[in-house]
Amino acid sequence: MILAIDTETTGIDFFHGCRPFLVTMCDGEENYHWWGEVNPYTREVFWQEEDIDAIQSILNQADTLVFHNAQFDMRALETIGINIESLWDKVEDTLLASHIFCSGDSHGLKDLAIKYLHYWNDDEEQLEIAVKSARQRVSKLGYKIAKYGDSQSPGLTKATSWWKQDYWLCPDECLYYALCDVEKTWLLWNAFKPALVQDGFWKVYQLRKQLLEICYSVTSAGLHMDRQAATEYVTNLEAKIKKIRKYLSKQLKIKPLFNWNKREHLLYLLHNHLKIPVLYTTPGGSPSADKKAVADYYAYSNSPLLRTVLIGRRIETERRYVQAYYNWLADDSCLHSNLNITGTRETRQSSSNPNQQNIGKKLTKLFLPPQGYVWWDADFANIELRIWAYAVGNKDLISMFERGESVHMFIMTLLFPSEAAAYKKDHKNQVLANRYRDVKGGTFALIYGATEKKADETYGKAGACQIIFKYFPGIAEYTQSLTNQVFSNFYDLKRPFVYTIGGYPLDVPIDEPFKCCNYYIQGSAGIFMSKAMIAIHNLPIYKTSGSQIVQQVHDSLKVQVPINKYIHDTIERLKEAMSMCATDIFGKTPISYEILYNPKDESLLQDIDILPPF
Protein backbone atom coordinates (compact mmCIF):
# COMPACT_ATOMS: atom_id res chain seq x y z
CA MET A 1 0.00 0.00 0.00
CA ILE A 2 1.23 3.44 -0.94
CA LEU A 3 0.35 5.93 1.75
CA ALA A 4 0.63 9.72 1.42
CA ILE A 5 0.89 11.63 4.68
CA ASP A 6 0.58 15.29 5.64
CA THR A 7 0.50 17.14 8.94
CA GLU A 8 -0.88 20.55 9.89
CA THR A 9 0.89 22.23 12.75
CA THR A 10 0.73 25.15 15.16
CA GLY A 11 4.01 26.49 13.76
CA ILE A 12 7.35 25.48 12.32
CA ASP A 13 9.59 25.53 15.38
CA PHE A 14 9.19 22.06 16.85
CA PHE A 15 12.11 22.71 19.19
CA HIS A 16 10.11 25.38 21.03
CA GLY A 17 6.82 23.56 21.35
CA CYS A 18 5.08 23.80 17.97
CA ARG A 19 3.11 20.61 17.32
CA PRO A 20 0.93 18.95 14.72
CA PHE A 21 -2.78 19.11 15.45
CA LEU A 22 -4.00 17.23 12.36
CA VAL A 23 -2.60 14.22 10.54
CA THR A 24 -4.08 13.28 7.17
CA MET A 25 -3.37 10.27 4.97
CA CYS A 26 -4.44 8.96 1.59
CA ASP A 27 -3.90 5.43 0.27
CA GLY A 28 -5.42 6.04 -3.15
CA GLU A 29 -8.75 4.58 -2.14
CA GLU A 30 -9.58 6.22 1.11
CA ASN A 31 -8.60 9.26 3.13
CA TYR A 32 -7.90 9.18 6.86
CA HIS A 33 -7.46 11.86 9.45
CA TRP A 34 -6.76 12.28 13.15
CA TRP A 35 -7.11 15.38 15.29
CA GLY A 36 -5.11 16.55 18.24
CA GLU A 37 -6.82 18.97 20.57
CA VAL A 38 -5.37 22.49 20.61
CA ASN A 39 -5.59 24.38 23.90
CA PRO A 40 -6.53 27.82 22.59
CA TYR A 41 -4.95 29.60 25.56
CA THR A 42 -1.54 27.87 25.36
CA ARG A 43 -1.41 26.44 21.83
CA GLU A 44 -0.36 23.15 23.39
CA VAL A 45 -1.71 20.11 21.58
CA PHE A 46 -3.15 17.08 23.32
CA TRP A 47 -3.25 13.73 21.51
CA GLN A 48 -5.28 10.68 22.53
CA GLU A 49 -3.10 7.64 23.01
CA GLU A 50 -5.30 5.45 20.82
CA ASP A 51 -4.99 7.92 17.96
CA ILE A 52 -1.20 7.87 18.20
CA ASP A 53 -1.34 4.07 18.21
CA ALA A 54 -3.59 4.07 15.16
CA ILE A 55 -1.25 6.42 13.29
CA GLN A 56 1.78 4.35 14.25
CA SER A 57 0.09 1.16 13.18
CA ILE A 58 -0.93 2.35 9.72
CA LEU A 59 2.53 3.83 9.16
CA ASN A 60 4.13 0.55 10.15
CA GLN A 61 1.90 -1.47 7.85
CA ALA A 62 2.25 0.64 4.71
CA ASP A 63 4.78 -0.44 2.08
CA THR A 64 5.55 3.09 0.97
CA LEU A 65 5.22 6.40 2.78
CA VAL A 66 5.02 9.45 0.54
CA PHE A 67 5.61 12.95 1.85
CA HIS A 68 6.01 16.32 0.27
CA ASN A 69 9.06 17.41 2.27
CA ALA A 70 9.47 14.38 4.50
CA GLN A 71 11.82 16.08 6.93
CA PHE A 72 9.10 18.43 8.14
CA ASP A 73 6.30 15.90 8.59
CA MET A 74 8.54 13.23 10.09
CA ARG A 75 9.67 15.81 12.64
CA ALA A 76 6.06 16.70 13.37
CA LEU A 77 5.13 13.05 13.86
CA GLU A 78 8.11 12.40 16.08
CA THR A 79 7.14 15.24 18.43
CA ILE A 80 3.82 13.58 19.26
CA GLY A 81 5.41 10.25 20.06
CA ILE A 82 5.47 8.41 16.75
CA ASN A 83 8.47 6.10 16.44
CA ILE A 84 9.96 7.08 13.09
CA GLU A 85 13.27 5.26 13.23
CA SER A 86 12.13 2.18 11.35
CA LEU A 87 10.17 4.18 8.77
CA TRP A 88 12.95 5.90 6.81
CA ASP A 89 13.59 2.91 4.55
CA LYS A 90 10.18 3.19 2.94
CA VAL A 91 9.91 6.96 2.69
CA GLU A 92 9.54 8.65 -0.69
CA ASP A 93 9.53 12.40 -1.20
CA THR A 94 7.78 14.27 -4.00
CA LEU A 95 9.87 17.35 -3.26
CA LEU A 96 13.07 15.45 -4.07
CA ALA A 97 11.49 14.02 -7.21
CA SER A 98 10.19 17.39 -8.36
CA HIS A 99 13.67 18.87 -8.15
CA ILE A 100 14.96 16.25 -10.57
CA PHE A 101 12.30 17.03 -13.13
CA CYS A 102 12.66 20.76 -12.84
CA SER A 103 15.47 22.04 -10.67
CA GLY A 104 14.69 25.69 -11.37
CA ASP A 105 10.94 25.81 -10.76
CA SER A 106 8.84 26.23 -7.64
CA HIS A 107 8.31 22.94 -5.84
CA GLY A 108 5.17 24.00 -4.00
CA LEU A 109 2.52 21.30 -3.85
CA LYS A 110 -0.11 23.59 -5.33
CA ASP A 111 2.08 24.50 -8.31
CA LEU A 112 3.07 20.88 -8.92
CA ALA A 113 -0.54 19.72 -8.84
CA ILE A 114 -1.49 22.28 -11.47
CA LYS A 115 1.55 21.55 -13.62
CA TYR A 116 1.50 17.76 -13.60
CA LEU A 117 -2.04 16.80 -12.60
CA HIS A 118 -4.09 19.72 -13.91
CA TYR A 119 -5.51 19.65 -10.43
CA TRP A 120 -6.58 23.06 -9.32
CA ASN A 121 -8.80 24.26 -6.52
CA ASP A 122 -9.06 27.28 -4.27
CA ASP A 123 -8.72 25.43 -0.96
CA GLU A 124 -5.69 27.50 -0.01
CA GLU A 125 -7.43 30.82 -0.65
CA GLN A 126 -10.54 29.75 1.24
CA LEU A 127 -8.45 28.66 4.20
CA GLU A 128 -6.55 31.94 4.21
CA ILE A 129 -9.74 34.00 4.28
CA ALA A 130 -11.23 31.84 7.03
CA VAL A 131 -8.13 31.91 9.21
CA LYS A 132 -7.62 35.65 8.88
CA SER A 133 -11.17 36.42 9.92
CA ALA A 134 -11.07 33.85 12.71
CA ARG A 135 -7.95 35.50 14.09
CA GLN A 136 -9.79 38.79 14.36
CA ARG A 137 -12.80 37.11 15.92
CA VAL A 138 -10.94 35.22 18.64
CA SER A 139 -8.44 37.93 19.53
CA LYS A 140 -10.96 39.24 22.07
CA LEU A 141 -11.36 35.81 23.70
CA GLY A 142 -7.83 35.71 25.03
CA TYR A 143 -6.76 32.96 22.62
CA LYS A 144 -3.06 32.62 22.04
CA ILE A 145 -2.96 33.37 18.36
CA ALA A 146 0.42 33.32 16.62
CA LYS A 147 2.23 36.62 16.63
CA TYR A 148 5.65 38.20 16.84
CA GLY A 149 7.31 37.45 20.16
CA ASP A 150 5.50 34.18 20.82
CA SER A 151 7.35 31.74 23.05
CA GLN A 152 6.71 28.89 20.61
CA SER A 153 8.45 30.71 17.76
CA PRO A 154 11.11 32.91 19.38
CA GLY A 155 13.23 33.01 16.24
CA LEU A 156 10.62 34.16 13.76
CA THR A 157 10.60 37.81 12.72
CA LYS A 158 7.92 40.41 12.27
CA ALA A 159 7.82 39.66 8.56
CA THR A 160 6.43 36.14 9.11
CA SER A 161 3.00 35.22 7.75
CA TRP A 162 1.73 34.51 11.21
CA TRP A 163 -1.77 33.54 10.16
CA LYS A 164 -0.34 30.35 8.58
CA GLN A 165 0.30 29.07 12.10
CA ASP A 166 -3.34 29.41 13.09
CA TYR A 167 -5.00 26.93 10.75
CA TRP A 168 -6.29 25.17 13.87
CA LEU A 169 -8.85 27.97 14.28
CA CYS A 170 -10.71 26.70 11.20
CA PRO A 171 -11.05 22.92 11.43
CA ASP A 172 -13.47 22.50 8.52
CA GLU A 173 -11.50 24.48 5.97
CA CYS A 174 -8.25 23.06 7.32
CA LEU A 175 -9.37 19.45 6.98
CA TYR A 176 -10.51 20.00 3.41
CA TYR A 177 -7.19 21.68 2.59
CA ALA A 178 -5.15 18.95 4.28
CA LEU A 179 -7.01 16.15 2.51
CA CYS A 180 -6.49 17.86 -0.83
CA ASP A 181 -2.79 18.00 -0.03
CA VAL A 182 -2.44 14.28 0.67
CA GLU A 183 -4.42 13.46 -2.45
CA LYS A 184 -2.14 15.66 -4.50
CA THR A 185 0.90 14.07 -2.91
CA TRP A 186 -0.37 10.56 -3.59
CA LEU A 187 -1.20 11.35 -7.21
CA LEU A 188 2.11 13.11 -7.76
CA TRP A 189 4.14 10.18 -6.54
CA ASN A 190 2.21 7.82 -8.78
CA ALA A 191 3.08 10.07 -11.69
CA PHE A 192 6.67 10.76 -10.65
CA LYS A 193 7.79 7.22 -9.90
CA PRO A 194 7.38 5.74 -13.39
CA ALA A 195 8.77 8.93 -14.90
CA LEU A 196 11.88 8.73 -12.73
CA VAL A 197 12.46 5.17 -13.92
CA GLN A 198 11.68 5.88 -17.54
CA ASP A 199 13.86 8.98 -17.77
CA GLY A 200 16.79 7.20 -16.14
CA PHE A 201 16.73 9.24 -12.94
CA TRP A 202 15.90 6.47 -10.49
CA LYS A 203 19.50 5.99 -9.39
CA VAL A 204 20.16 9.64 -8.77
CA TYR A 205 16.86 9.92 -6.92
CA GLN A 206 17.90 7.02 -4.69
CA LEU A 207 21.20 8.73 -4.00
CA ARG A 208 19.54 11.94 -2.91
CA LYS A 209 16.92 10.10 -0.91
CA GLN A 210 19.62 8.84 1.42
CA LEU A 211 20.17 12.44 2.47
CA LEU A 212 16.71 12.58 4.07
CA GLU A 213 17.60 10.66 7.20
CA ILE A 214 21.08 12.20 7.32
CA CYS A 215 19.93 15.82 7.09
CA TYR A 216 17.19 15.05 9.58
CA SER A 217 19.79 13.83 12.05
CA VAL A 218 21.87 16.98 11.52
CA THR A 219 18.85 19.06 12.50
CA SER A 220 18.05 16.82 15.46
CA ALA A 221 21.58 17.02 16.84
CA GLY A 222 21.95 20.76 16.38
CA LEU A 223 24.97 23.00 16.60
CA HIS A 224 26.07 23.77 20.12
CA MET A 225 26.50 27.40 21.11
CA ASP A 226 28.08 29.10 24.09
CA ARG A 227 24.95 30.73 25.44
CA GLN A 228 26.72 32.91 27.96
CA ALA A 229 29.27 34.16 25.46
CA ALA A 230 26.47 35.02 23.06
CA THR A 231 24.57 36.99 25.71
CA GLU A 232 27.66 38.93 26.67
CA TYR A 233 28.47 39.56 23.05
CA VAL A 234 25.04 41.04 22.33
CA THR A 235 25.05 43.18 25.46
CA ASN A 236 28.48 44.50 24.63
CA LEU A 237 27.62 45.33 21.02
CA GLU A 238 24.34 46.90 22.00
CA ALA A 239 26.09 49.30 24.33
CA LYS A 240 28.55 50.24 21.63
CA ILE A 241 25.82 50.83 19.08
CA LYS A 242 23.87 53.04 21.45
CA LYS A 243 26.95 55.09 22.22
CA ILE A 244 27.77 55.59 18.57
CA ARG A 245 24.22 56.55 17.66
CA LYS A 246 24.03 59.04 20.51
CA TYR A 247 27.33 60.54 19.47
CA LEU A 248 26.19 60.90 15.87
CA SER A 249 22.88 62.45 16.86
CA LYS A 250 24.68 64.97 19.01
CA GLN A 251 27.16 65.87 16.31
CA LEU A 252 24.39 66.26 13.76
CA LYS A 253 22.15 68.09 16.20
CA ILE A 254 19.13 65.94 15.35
CA LYS A 255 16.43 64.80 17.74
CA PRO A 256 15.70 61.18 16.89
CA LEU A 257 18.60 58.75 17.26
CA PHE A 258 20.64 58.61 14.09
CA ASN A 259 19.77 55.53 12.05
CA TRP A 260 22.33 54.48 9.46
CA ASN A 261 19.85 52.14 7.87
CA LYS A 262 17.64 55.04 6.88
CA ARG A 263 18.45 56.55 3.52
CA GLU A 264 17.12 59.91 4.67
CA HIS A 265 19.45 60.07 7.66
CA LEU A 266 22.45 59.16 5.55
CA LEU A 267 21.59 61.74 2.92
CA TYR A 268 21.21 64.40 5.59
CA LEU A 269 24.65 63.57 6.95
CA LEU A 270 26.26 63.52 3.52
CA HIS A 271 24.79 66.54 1.84
CA ASN A 272 23.47 68.82 4.58
CA HIS A 273 25.93 68.30 7.36
CA LEU A 274 29.12 67.39 5.49
CA LYS A 275 28.05 69.42 2.46
CA ILE A 276 29.42 66.85 0.03
CA PRO A 277 27.98 67.46 -3.43
CA VAL A 278 25.66 64.81 -4.82
CA LEU A 279 27.86 62.55 -6.92
CA TYR A 280 25.64 59.47 -7.13
CA THR A 281 22.00 59.12 -8.01
CA THR A 282 19.63 56.17 -8.08
CA PRO A 283 18.24 55.06 -11.46
CA GLY A 284 15.19 57.12 -10.54
CA GLY A 285 17.33 60.25 -10.29
CA SER A 286 17.24 60.88 -6.54
CA PRO A 287 20.46 61.07 -4.52
CA SER A 288 21.87 57.64 -3.74
CA ALA A 289 23.14 56.41 -0.39
CA ASP A 290 23.87 52.82 -1.26
CA LYS A 291 26.95 50.91 -0.26
CA LYS A 292 29.17 52.00 -3.12
CA ALA A 293 28.09 55.64 -2.88
CA VAL A 294 28.73 55.84 0.85
CA ALA A 295 32.11 54.12 0.50
CA ASP A 296 33.13 56.57 -2.22
CA TYR A 297 31.86 59.58 -0.28
CA TYR A 298 34.04 58.42 2.57
CA ALA A 299 37.07 58.10 0.32
CA TYR A 300 36.27 61.55 -1.08
CA SER A 301 35.71 63.36 2.22
CA ASN A 302 37.68 61.25 4.69
CA SER A 303 35.08 62.39 7.21
CA PRO A 304 35.49 60.91 10.71
CA LEU A 305 31.71 61.02 11.09
CA LEU A 306 31.23 58.90 8.01
CA ARG A 307 33.86 56.51 9.28
CA THR A 308 31.91 56.25 12.52
CA VAL A 309 28.78 55.44 10.55
CA LEU A 310 30.55 52.65 8.67
CA ILE A 311 31.86 51.18 11.91
CA GLY A 312 28.44 51.45 13.55
CA ARG A 313 26.82 49.70 10.65
CA ARG A 314 29.28 46.83 10.85
CA ILE A 315 28.73 46.41 14.57
CA GLU A 316 24.97 46.47 14.16
CA THR A 317 25.10 43.80 11.47
CA GLU A 318 27.08 41.61 13.81
CA ARG A 319 24.60 42.15 16.63
CA ARG A 320 21.70 41.30 14.36
CA TYR A 321 23.23 37.94 13.49
CA VAL A 322 24.08 36.98 17.09
CA GLN A 323 20.65 38.06 18.31
CA ALA A 324 18.99 35.85 15.72
CA TYR A 325 21.06 32.82 16.77
CA TYR A 326 20.22 33.52 20.36
CA ASN A 327 16.51 33.68 19.60
CA TRP A 328 16.59 30.33 17.80
CA LEU A 329 18.54 28.60 20.55
CA ALA A 330 16.74 25.62 22.12
CA ASP A 331 16.90 24.48 25.74
CA ASP A 332 19.88 22.28 24.92
CA SER A 333 21.82 25.40 23.80
CA CYS A 334 21.82 24.15 20.21
CA LEU A 335 20.68 25.62 16.91
CA HIS A 336 18.45 23.05 15.21
CA SER A 337 18.53 24.63 11.75
CA ASN A 338 16.92 22.88 8.81
CA LEU A 339 19.26 21.47 6.20
CA ASN A 340 17.14 21.70 3.07
CA ILE A 341 18.06 19.05 0.53
CA THR A 342 16.37 20.78 -2.39
CA GLY A 343 17.27 24.21 -1.09
CA THR A 344 19.16 25.33 -4.17
CA ARG A 345 18.56 25.10 -7.87
CA GLU A 346 21.69 22.98 -8.16
CA THR A 347 22.31 20.07 -5.84
CA ARG A 348 23.68 22.03 -2.92
CA GLN A 349 21.75 22.19 0.35
CA SER A 350 20.52 25.36 1.98
CA SER A 351 20.17 26.05 5.68
CA SER A 352 17.36 27.92 7.37
CA ASN A 353 15.80 28.93 10.66
CA PRO A 354 18.43 30.14 11.19
CA ASN A 355 20.83 29.95 8.27
CA GLN A 356 23.98 28.22 9.49
CA GLN A 357 25.77 28.62 6.19
CA ASN A 358 26.50 32.31 6.59
CA ILE A 359 27.80 32.57 10.12
CA GLY A 360 30.37 35.37 10.05
CA LYS A 361 34.01 34.39 10.56
CA LYS A 362 34.18 36.48 13.73
CA LEU A 363 31.12 34.78 15.15
CA THR A 364 32.25 31.19 14.70
CA LYS A 365 33.97 31.43 18.08
CA LEU A 366 30.54 31.55 19.74
CA PHE A 367 29.97 27.96 18.64
CA LEU A 368 31.84 25.09 20.24
CA PRO A 369 31.35 21.39 20.96
CA PRO A 370 29.38 20.36 24.06
CA GLN A 371 31.01 18.61 27.01
CA GLY A 372 32.60 15.31 26.08
CA TYR A 373 32.94 16.00 22.35
CA VAL A 374 35.27 17.56 19.84
CA TRP A 375 34.39 18.84 16.37
CA TRP A 376 36.17 17.46 13.35
CA ASP A 377 35.93 20.42 11.01
CA ALA A 378 36.85 19.32 7.50
CA ASP A 379 37.04 21.01 4.11
CA PHE A 380 37.33 19.79 0.56
CA ALA A 381 40.45 21.48 -0.77
CA ASN A 382 39.52 23.61 -3.79
CA ILE A 383 36.79 21.24 -4.91
CA GLU A 384 35.15 23.59 -7.42
CA LEU A 385 38.41 24.68 -8.99
CA ARG A 386 39.41 21.03 -9.23
CA ILE A 387 36.16 20.08 -10.97
CA TRP A 388 36.74 22.92 -13.41
CA ALA A 389 40.31 21.85 -14.17
CA TYR A 390 39.21 18.29 -14.94
CA ALA A 391 36.22 19.45 -16.96
CA VAL A 392 38.44 21.71 -19.05
CA GLY A 393 40.71 18.70 -19.42
CA ASN A 394 43.88 20.76 -19.60
CA LYS A 395 46.83 18.55 -18.68
CA ASP A 396 48.91 21.31 -17.12
CA LEU A 397 46.01 22.46 -14.98
CA ILE A 398 45.22 18.92 -13.88
CA SER A 399 48.79 17.99 -13.05
CA MET A 400 49.08 21.15 -11.00
CA PHE A 401 46.30 19.78 -8.82
CA GLU A 402 47.81 16.32 -8.73
CA ARG A 403 51.10 17.75 -7.57
CA GLY A 404 49.25 19.71 -4.92
CA GLU A 405 50.37 23.09 -6.18
CA SER A 406 48.41 26.29 -5.80
CA VAL A 407 46.60 27.22 -8.99
CA HIS A 408 45.88 30.71 -7.65
CA MET A 409 49.56 31.26 -7.01
CA PHE A 410 50.43 30.06 -10.47
CA ILE A 411 47.93 32.38 -12.15
CA MET A 412 49.21 35.25 -10.05
CA THR A 413 52.70 34.48 -11.35
CA LEU A 414 51.33 34.44 -14.87
CA LEU A 415 49.63 37.82 -14.51
CA PHE A 416 51.78 39.65 -11.97
CA PRO A 417 55.19 37.95 -11.94
CA SER A 418 57.11 40.33 -9.71
CA GLU A 419 54.32 40.74 -7.19
CA ALA A 420 53.85 36.98 -7.05
CA ALA A 421 57.53 36.48 -6.32
CA ALA A 422 57.42 39.09 -3.59
CA TYR A 423 54.23 37.63 -2.11
CA LYS A 424 55.83 34.19 -1.88
CA LYS A 425 58.53 35.72 0.32
CA ASP A 426 56.24 37.96 2.34
CA HIS A 427 52.71 36.71 2.98
CA LYS A 428 52.06 39.50 5.46
CA ASN A 429 52.28 42.37 2.98
CA GLN A 430 48.72 43.70 2.73
CA VAL A 431 49.03 45.13 -0.77
CA LEU A 432 50.31 41.84 -2.15
CA ALA A 433 47.72 39.89 -0.18
CA ASN A 434 45.00 42.02 -1.76
CA ARG A 435 46.47 41.30 -5.18
CA TYR A 436 46.35 37.57 -4.45
CA ARG A 437 42.76 37.91 -3.27
CA ASP A 438 41.80 39.68 -6.50
CA VAL A 439 43.49 37.01 -8.61
CA LYS A 440 41.52 34.36 -6.75
CA GLY A 441 38.34 36.36 -7.36
CA GLY A 442 39.16 36.68 -11.05
CA THR A 443 39.57 32.94 -11.45
CA PHE A 444 36.26 32.28 -9.74
CA ALA A 445 34.62 34.87 -11.97
CA LEU A 446 36.10 33.04 -14.94
CA ILE A 447 34.91 29.58 -13.94
CA TYR A 448 31.48 30.92 -13.05
CA GLY A 449 30.97 32.19 -16.56
CA ALA A 450 31.89 35.87 -16.35
CA THR A 451 32.61 37.73 -19.56
CA GLU A 452 36.22 38.44 -20.36
CA LYS A 453 35.69 42.09 -19.57
CA LYS A 454 34.26 41.36 -16.15
CA ALA A 455 36.89 38.73 -15.33
CA ASP A 456 39.70 41.07 -16.41
CA GLU A 457 38.22 43.73 -14.17
CA THR A 458 38.19 41.38 -11.22
CA TYR A 459 41.73 40.22 -11.93
CA GLY A 460 42.69 43.89 -12.05
CA LYS A 461 44.54 43.57 -15.35
CA ALA A 462 43.48 44.24 -18.92
CA GLY A 463 43.94 41.18 -21.12
CA ALA A 464 44.27 38.82 -18.15
CA CYS A 465 41.89 36.27 -19.64
CA GLN A 466 43.74 36.13 -22.93
CA ILE A 467 46.98 35.35 -21.13
CA ILE A 468 45.28 32.55 -19.19
CA PHE A 469 43.46 31.12 -22.23
CA LYS A 470 46.73 31.05 -24.11
CA TYR A 471 48.54 29.26 -21.34
CA PHE A 472 45.74 26.80 -20.61
CA PRO A 473 44.07 25.91 -23.89
CA GLY A 474 40.65 24.27 -23.59
CA ILE A 475 38.87 26.74 -21.32
CA ALA A 476 36.85 28.43 -24.04
CA GLU A 477 36.10 25.07 -25.67
CA TYR A 478 34.80 23.67 -22.40
CA THR A 479 32.43 26.61 -21.95
CA GLN A 480 31.23 26.17 -25.52
CA SER A 481 30.65 22.42 -25.27
CA LEU A 482 28.65 22.77 -22.07
CA THR A 483 26.51 25.46 -23.66
CA ASN A 484 25.98 23.16 -26.65
CA GLN A 485 24.73 20.49 -24.27
CA VAL A 486 22.04 22.88 -23.03
CA PHE A 487 20.81 23.58 -26.54
CA SER A 488 20.94 19.99 -27.74
CA ASN A 489 18.94 18.84 -24.71
CA PHE A 490 16.47 21.60 -25.40
CA TYR A 491 16.21 20.44 -29.00
CA ASP A 492 16.04 16.69 -28.32
CA LEU A 493 14.24 16.51 -24.99
CA LYS A 494 12.46 19.88 -24.95
CA ARG A 495 14.29 20.69 -21.75
CA PRO A 496 17.38 22.90 -21.49
CA PHE A 497 19.68 21.29 -18.95
CA VAL A 498 23.17 20.02 -18.23
CA TYR A 499 24.16 16.86 -16.42
CA THR A 500 26.40 17.19 -13.39
CA ILE A 501 29.09 14.64 -12.74
CA GLY A 502 27.00 11.78 -11.40
CA GLY A 503 24.16 12.38 -13.86
CA TYR A 504 21.94 14.88 -12.09
CA PRO A 505 20.00 17.07 -14.53
CA LEU A 506 20.11 20.81 -13.85
CA ASP A 507 17.89 23.23 -15.71
CA VAL A 508 19.56 26.21 -17.32
CA PRO A 509 17.49 29.25 -18.26
CA ILE A 510 17.49 29.15 -22.05
CA ASP A 511 17.95 32.92 -22.24
CA GLU A 512 20.96 32.73 -19.90
CA PRO A 513 22.88 29.71 -21.18
CA PHE A 514 26.18 31.07 -19.84
CA LYS A 515 25.01 29.99 -16.39
CA CYS A 516 25.53 26.33 -17.31
CA CYS A 517 29.25 26.52 -16.41
CA ASN A 518 28.45 27.58 -12.90
CA TYR A 519 25.65 25.07 -12.51
CA TYR A 520 27.84 22.20 -13.69
CA ILE A 521 30.56 23.02 -11.19
CA GLN A 522 28.37 23.83 -8.20
CA GLY A 523 26.09 20.90 -9.00
CA SER A 524 28.92 18.40 -9.31
CA ALA A 525 30.43 19.64 -6.06
CA GLY A 526 27.01 19.18 -4.48
CA ILE A 527 26.90 15.57 -5.62
CA PHE A 528 30.36 14.94 -4.18
CA MET A 529 29.31 16.43 -0.85
CA SER A 530 26.18 14.26 -0.87
CA LYS A 531 28.31 11.17 -1.46
CA ALA A 532 30.69 12.21 1.30
CA MET A 533 27.86 12.62 3.81
CA ILE A 534 26.39 9.26 2.85
CA ALA A 535 29.77 7.53 3.07
CA ILE A 536 30.40 9.01 6.50
CA HIS A 537 26.92 8.14 7.71
CA ASN A 538 27.40 4.54 6.59
CA LEU A 539 30.76 4.06 8.32
CA PRO A 540 30.34 1.42 11.02
CA ILE A 541 32.57 3.40 13.36
CA TYR A 542 30.46 6.51 12.85
CA LYS A 543 27.59 4.80 14.59
CA THR A 544 29.50 2.79 17.16
CA SER A 545 31.56 5.78 18.26
CA GLY A 546 28.45 7.93 18.60
CA SER A 547 29.63 10.53 16.07
CA GLN A 548 27.23 12.92 14.38
CA ILE A 549 27.43 15.36 11.48
CA VAL A 550 26.30 18.69 12.91
CA GLN A 551 26.89 21.13 10.07
CA GLN A 552 27.45 21.27 6.32
CA VAL A 553 28.47 24.41 4.45
CA HIS A 554 28.72 23.33 0.80
CA ASP A 555 32.34 22.19 0.85
CA SER A 556 32.84 21.67 4.55
CA LEU A 557 31.50 19.33 7.21
CA LYS A 558 31.55 19.42 10.98
CA VAL A 559 31.34 16.07 12.73
CA GLN A 560 30.82 15.91 16.47
CA VAL A 561 33.02 13.11 17.82
CA PRO A 562 32.90 11.81 21.40
CA ILE A 563 36.14 12.00 23.35
CA ASN A 564 37.00 8.33 23.90
CA LYS A 565 39.63 5.83 22.92
CA TYR A 566 38.22 5.42 19.40
CA ILE A 567 38.73 9.05 18.55
CA HIS A 568 41.89 8.67 16.42
CA ASP A 569 40.45 5.79 14.51
CA THR A 570 37.16 7.60 13.97
CA ILE A 571 38.82 10.70 12.58
CA GLU A 572 41.03 8.62 10.31
CA ARG A 573 37.97 6.85 8.89
CA LEU A 574 36.01 10.07 8.51
CA LYS A 575 38.83 11.57 6.51
CA GLU A 576 39.16 8.49 4.36
CA ALA A 577 35.42 8.35 3.63
CA MET A 578 35.20 12.02 2.74
CA SER A 579 38.22 11.93 0.44
CA MET A 580 36.85 8.97 -1.54
CA CYS A 581 33.70 10.71 -2.77
CA ALA A 582 35.07 11.52 -6.24
CA THR A 583 37.53 8.72 -6.93
CA ASP A 584 35.97 7.99 -10.29
CA ILE A 585 36.88 11.50 -11.47
CA PHE A 586 40.06 12.55 -9.78
CA GLY A 587 41.19 9.96 -7.28
CA LYS A 588 41.29 10.99 -3.67
CA THR A 589 40.14 14.52 -2.96
CA PRO A 590 42.46 16.26 -0.51
CA ILE A 591 40.79 17.09 2.78
CA SER A 592 42.03 19.70 5.19
CA TYR A 593 40.71 19.65 8.71
CA GLU A 594 41.14 20.88 12.22
CA ILE A 595 39.91 19.66 15.59
CA LEU A 596 37.87 22.16 17.57
CA TYR A 597 37.78 21.80 21.35
CA ASN A 598 35.62 23.25 24.06
CA PRO A 599 38.18 24.88 26.36
CA LYS A 600 35.83 24.62 29.32
CA ASP A 601 35.41 20.89 28.91
CA GLU A 602 36.67 19.07 32.00
CA SER A 603 36.92 15.72 30.25
CA LEU A 604 39.67 17.26 28.15
CA LEU A 605 41.91 17.28 31.19
CA GLN A 606 41.22 13.64 32.06
CA ASP A 607 41.51 12.34 28.53
CA ILE A 608 44.21 14.63 27.30
CA ASP A 609 46.46 11.70 26.40
CA ILE A 610 44.01 10.19 23.95
CA LEU A 611 43.30 13.42 22.13
CA PRO A 612 44.69 14.29 18.75
CA PRO A 613 47.46 16.89 18.98
CA PHE A 614 46.36 20.50 19.28
Place this chain on the structure above:
DNA sequence: TGCCAGCGCGCG
Protein backbone atom coordinates in the same frame (compact mmCIF):
# COMPACT_ATOMS: atom_id res chain seq x y z
C1' DT B 1 -1.49 46.08 10.79
C1' DG B 2 0.07 42.95 7.22
C1' DC B 3 2.47 42.25 2.86
C1' DC B 4 5.87 42.81 -0.70
C1' DA B 5 9.93 44.58 -3.29
C1' DG B 6 14.43 46.33 -3.03
C1' DC B 7 18.60 46.40 -0.91
C1' DG B 8 22.58 45.03 1.75
C1' DC B 9 25.38 41.50 3.70
C1' DG B 10 26.86 37.14 5.72
C1' DC B 11 28.65 32.51 3.63
C1' DG B 12 30.20 29.07 -0.21
Place this chain on the structure above:
DNA sequence: AAAGCGCGCGCTGGCA
Protein backbone atom coordinates in the same frame (compact mmCIF):
# COMPACT_ATOMS: atom_id res chain seq x y z
C1' DA C 1 23.80 41.58 -28.03
C1' DA C 2 24.92 40.75 -23.20
C1' DA C 3 25.36 38.19 -19.02
C1' DG C 4 29.92 35.79 -12.89
C1' DC C 5 26.81 31.79 -9.70
C1' DG C 6 24.04 29.98 -5.51
C1' DC C 7 21.61 30.78 -0.89
C1' DG C 8 18.65 33.13 3.85
C1' DC C 9 17.49 36.96 6.50
C1' DG C 10 16.79 41.67 8.51
C1' DC C 11 15.53 46.29 7.58
C1' DT C 12 13.24 50.20 5.12
C1' DG C 13 9.62 52.18 2.71
C1' DG C 14 5.56 52.12 -0.12
C1' DC C 15 0.90 50.26 -0.52
C1' DA C 16 -3.59 48.34 0.87
